[in-house]
Amino acid sequence: MKGERNERSKKHEVRDNLHDSMNSGLAFFSKDYELQNGSNTETLEVINKRCGIVIIHPNDRWYCMWVNFVLVWRIYSAFVTPLEFGFFRELTDKMTLIDGLSIVIFLVDMLLNFFVAYRDPHSNKMVYNQHSIARHYGSGEFIIDLLGCMPWDAIYKGTGRREMVRYLMWTRLYRVRKINHFFIKIENDIRINYLYVRIVKLITVQLYSVHTAACIFYYLATTMPPEQEDYTWIGSLKLGDYSYMNFRDMNFSKLYITSLYFISITMATIGYGDIHAVNTREMVFLIIYVSFNMILGAYLIGNMTALIVKGSKTERFRDEMTNITRYMDRTNLSNEIRNQIKSHLRLQYECSRTKSGFIDGIPEAVKAKLSQSLYFEIIQKVPLFKGCSDNFLNQIVMKLTEEFFLPGEVILEQGTAVDHIYIISHGSLEEVLIGENRSVELISEILPSDLFGEVAALCNIPQSYTVRVIKLCRILKIQKENLSSILQLYVKDSYQILRNLLEGNEIDLDKKPLVSEISFLITKREAELSMGVRSAAYNGDFYHLKGLTDAGADPNIKDYDGRTTIHIAASRGHEDIVKFLIQRKAEVNFLDKFGNSPLLEAVKAGHEEIAKLLLENGAVLNLEDSGTYLCKLAADNKVDILQRLLKYGVDPNSQNYDQRTPLHVAAAAGLHLVAGVLIEFGANVLAKDRWGNTPLDEGQRSGNKPVVEILEYARENAQMLF
Incomplete structure (x- = not known):
């Protein structure tokens, strides 16, 4: 379980370091990506488990569920706070119980905030240190959150109903900022229609402003002394024959709807039903409200106009x-x-x-011209691409993207995974080494036409140094995957790049430790190249093989069985590849671990034209133990292979460890066809094995008449010649 949590912690750090390395524009997309993939985030735990401290990542799945749950209570609090301020006498005890539950929920949320990691706005890094998290929250939003959780109703009653205490209730509206953050989040969600979200947000702003104004306006009336209640807007209100003189005895819903109605009519400014102030307090409020209403109306109309115009x-x-x-x-x-x-x-x-x-x-054709016009001259000056072909460079410039970075921004963080290679067009940067105690050591300065991130990207290792901007920079970058695809197509240029990479880091003394990584990459690349050569020879891919050898692949490269490329091509019957390898000075008489030569492979597979081609170029069969091999072929009744070997000069009288010839084996097994082929190529019927037996003796012992007849006939011919 501990190993799993550590692995999850590493995943968080990789994502965070990747986020840290981006500029402000890309950071937005990185954050949006993390929010959309929140299910992949897990809780982080501090290494020192003895203290039992758990640090929560803000994108943790369970924490996100908690945030959404608390969001519902924030909406409730935002709606109820004005009601409790204005209609505190008319609300029931049930509202008090619900408020108590909401206070408990917000207190729990405050407690969790002391353990939720945050992103430092200056360094743009995630902070996981519990003391730093607690200090950050305690010196920031903690006081206002704590004030919002205070039971102001109880305090109000306990302090002799001082009205100033009730004003502190408005601190709860600080929670509304989270609702605004929620709207911003869904506005950035491409899965949701932006127009609809903006309209809903604007309607919410308007309705909430009306709701709040209605509660405040009723508060102005209900806080007047009872003997002066007819000196208020609602106390003096008459609708037809109905009077609101004793409004304190009316129910909550009627009072709220009445206040909401007149505020809405006033906000709409249609000239009918406007509230008429009766006392000075109401006049001051209406002055402020009407002024606010004009600003809010301009805001709403401006936003709606912007939405419509941008839709054109x-x-x-x-x-x-x-x-x-x-x-x-x-x-x-x-x-x-x-x-x-x-x-x-x-x-x-x-x-x-x-x-x-x-x-x-x-179009791609125009884009290619655009890229060449902008970036080709810059790429030609980059040391990593020195000596590369123009076609290769044209492919590179097609994949380049451009970004700008301000001074002080960190582009690559030490120890992070690198997905791009960066080239400086304008400006300057510096590479620094961050020590364990956060000490900073300057490694080098990066100037125009230099690049960084190439070793980490090509060698698949963490970034060795932190790279940060000194002066305003214009950076060109190419994705590692795109560069790898281009390198696979241009094999010769890929070797040139690896050599340039090795030479550049050997010269730079501060980067000497990276030489071993680059050397390993070159070795790996050579192994991949040799595998590609063998695969091309096996499948008969002449042009791919030619490209690999032109890039420097050794035609005599061996596999784990000691088979060279010409062994494979000869056994598979690819004559054009064999001819090409001979032209490239491939060794035609090299033996594999089993003692097989390329000619033997061609002969065994029955490729006559390839065998003739190899013979013409000095190839020999090179059978180290021809007797044993021919005896085995005779015993297996492989007449075709045996005949081809004899045709290419193998001695039919070769003996095995028992001094038995292939004819001994054929006669003993009664294989008259094999015996006939051997005799045809000059096998001696009178040869004796270690026990003094001749092939004729073996044939007579086997009782096979055709074999005996063939052997006797051959013996008679031999005696006649003798």
């Missing part, structure tokens, strides 16, 4: 074209590229196509 396709096109023109002016693009971009955007507008960004919508 023409307006979006005009804004987008203005931004693109400014971008092209800043980058000094040629007229040809300018016209192509504008024409394409005009086409998209006419076709009513949606775009996430003008760069994404540009």
Whole structure:
């Protein structure tokens, strides 16, 4: 269980370090991603479990459920607080019980806040230290949260009903900020229609302002002395023949609806039903409320207008074209590229196509020209790409993205996983080593045309140094996955990059420890290359094999059985590959662990043309124990292979450890076809084994008449020649 929690802790740290390494723009998307994947986050625990302290990650699944649960009570508190302020005499005891329950829930939430990790606004890092968390919350929102949890009704009654105490109840509305955060969260959620969310938010603001104003206005009337109640707006109110003179005896719902009605009519300013102030307090309130109403009306109308205007396709096109023109002016693009971009955007507008960004919508051909115009000269100056082909560099510039970083921002954090390689276009940065006691040691300064993150990305190791901005920087970056895909296509350039990487870090004394990692990567790459060579030879992929050998792959590379590339190609019958390997000076007489040569592989597989080709280039069978091998073929009745071997010069009278020839074995087994082939290639029927037996003796002992006849006929011919 402990190992699982530590693993979860590491996952959190990787996500947080990745978040820390981004600029302010990408940090928003990283945060949004974390919120959408909150189910993957788990609770973090402090290493010192003896204290029993648990640190909660803000994206922990259970904590997020708790936050949503508390959000419901925040909405309740925001609605009830004005009611309790204005209608405190009319509310029932049940409301008091519910308030007590809400106070308990908010106290629990306050307690949890002392153990919830937070992100430092200055360093943008997650803070997991419990003392730092407690100090941060205690010096910030704790006091206001504590005031909001105070039972102000009980305190109000206990202090002789001092009205100043009741005003402290409004501290509970500090909880409304969380409701606003909730609206911001769902506004950023692309799964929810932004227009609908904004409309709901604006309606909520309007209704809540009316609700609050109604409660305050009734409060002004109910706090007047009973003998002066007719000197209030509601005490002097008459609707037809109905009078509100004894309004304190009326029920809560009637009073609330009446107050809400007149406030709503006043807010709408339709000229009928407006509240008329009776006393000075009400006049002051109406002055403030009407002024607030004008501001709120302007806010609502402005927001609705903005929503409608931004929904106009023409307006979006005009804004987008203005931004693109400014971008092209800043980058000094040629007229040809300018016209192509504008024409394409005009086409998209006419076709009513949606775009996430003008760069994404540009055709690949135009985008390639744009990338080459902006980035090619910069990439050529990067030491890592020295000596690489133009085609390779063109593929690199196609995958580059551009970002800007302000001074003081941390781009890469020491010890984090690196997913991009960064190239400096303008500005300067520094690489620093962070010690265990947070000491900082300057490693190097990074200037234009330099790059960073390349070792960590290519070697799949954590980032060795922290990289932070000194001056405003324009950074070009390429994803590790995109670079890896390009390197697989351009094998020769990939080797050049690895050599450049090794040379650059060998020269830099501060980065000497990284040389071993780069050397390991080169060794790994060579192993992958050799595997690719063998795979191409096995599958007959001539062009892939040619590309690999052109990139520096050794044609004589061996596998775990000692088989070279030409062994594999000869056994599989790929004549064009065998011919190509011979041209590349491949060793044609190399023996594998089993003593097989390329020619033997071709002969056994029956590839006559390849066997002839190998013979023409000096190949020999090189059978170390031909007698044993031929005897085994004879015993297995493999006539075809035996015949081909004899055809290519293997001695038919080769003997095994018992001095038996293949003809001995064929005669003893009664294999007349094998015996005939051996005799045809000059096998001696009179050869004796270690026991003095001849093949004829073996044939007679087996009782196979065809074999005996063949052997006797061969003996007679041999005697006649003799």
